[in-house]
Amino acid sequence: MPELPEVETTRRGVAPYLELATVRELVIRESRLRWPIPADLPARIAGQPIRNLRRRAKYLLIGFDTGTLIIHLGMSGSLRVLTEAFPPEKHDHFDLVLASGVRLRYRDPRRFGALLWADGDASEHPLIAALGPEPLSDAFDAGHLAAALQRTRRAVKLAIMDNHVVVGVGNIYASESLFRSGVHPERAAATLNPEEIDRLVAAIKATLTEAISAGGSTLRDFVDSEGKPGYFQLNAFVYGRNDTPCRVCGTLIRQIRIGQRTSYYCPHCQR
Template sequence: MPELPEVETTLRGIEPWLDQQVIDSVNVRNASLRWPIPPEVNDLTGLSIKRLWRRAKYLLLELSDQSHLIMHLGMSGMMRVVRPDEVYQKHDHFELVMENGYALRLNDPRRFGCVLWTDEPIESHQLLASLGPEPLSAGFDGQWLKQAAGKRTVAVKNLIMNNHVVVGVGNIYASEALFLAGIRPDRQAGRIALQRYQKLAATIKQVLELAIQAGGTTLRDFRRTDGQPGYFKQQLNVYGRADQSCLQCGKTIINITLGQRASYYCPGCQT
């Protein structure tokens, strides 16, 4: 599943081609995504894209009438910037054609992504209103994590994957950040000291920034907007390395299940 670095990579890939551009046409080839693509998107012709940004794993396009498109890559989606006359690929479900001679296409084989439209304040949209802070923002730090943990007995890995606590820290990046912070993923969140949470907040930022620089992580379906894979997988310390030797201490990487997800850690480096 594309996570925050993959979505940020996508944003940076499409922004130069769409920012401040006028929409020439909208083509809905299959409206049956996670939620049906609303018919209002067909009325966007002639509007310009005033701003593109990311909130959690949602791509947001602010239009010149102050309405917004909300887009999500789902489990296997990707976006490409192409010439409008390029032959459609299988699973190209949605297309924005711009007056500059380029088109944005959403390809989503599993159709778990979304294209939604709203003319309500974007901050109060039901998909965005209750989200936690962005992990790369100044508002996210160890003090915030310690406060969110309180006396909770939930595993710390589940805490940092909770989008109400902090957005976009998916399974891969949670495992890697906990490794760098030296914290076992199954340690109770409420029993971790502030100093360790300060280290964890810093490693979350570090891991996400490195992944963005590398263009995301390819495990199954993710491709960048240029069709190339992300390369952060080559830098993984523990994720997917069960029964292999730790690159730091040599002990065997362990795989456990937390919250129905595979969780990897080194018993020598993480306590």
């Protein structure tokens, strides 16, 4: 599933084409996504100038004078920029066509993504209002994380993957951040001491920053706006490296299940 780095990579890829552009039309070929695409959406945005393009958690927000277009990539979605009107393929569900002729095409084999509309302030939309802070913002610091972890004894890996605690720390990035901070993924969240919390916050920020720079991870379905895969997973310390030597100490990486998700850790480096 595309996570924060993949969505941010997509945002950066499409931004030069969308920012300050005007929408000619929205062409919907399949409206049955995770939630039905609103029937009046093409009429709402036709002829409207795009004012901004933002990301909140895993949502892309395209701002207009009258509201905000909310896009979620779901489990297998991708957005690609087309400079010509190439014939759509089976899983190409909608095109956002700009006045310049450029098309933003959404492809989603599993149809678990979303195209929705928010009147007024998009931050008040039900899908966005309760989200935690952005991990690369100043709002996500040791004080915030310490307060969140003190309230739960669940595994720390599950806690940092909770979008109410902090957004965008998906399975791959949680495993990598915990390795970098030296924290075992099964540790009860409330048992982390201040030094460990400091290290974990720094590790989350560093891991996600590197992942964005690498264009996201080599997930099976993820490609960026130019159709290229991400490469962060090639540099992973633990994720997907079960029974291979730790790159730091040489101990074999182990694989376990936490909250129905596969997790990886080094039994020597992580306590």
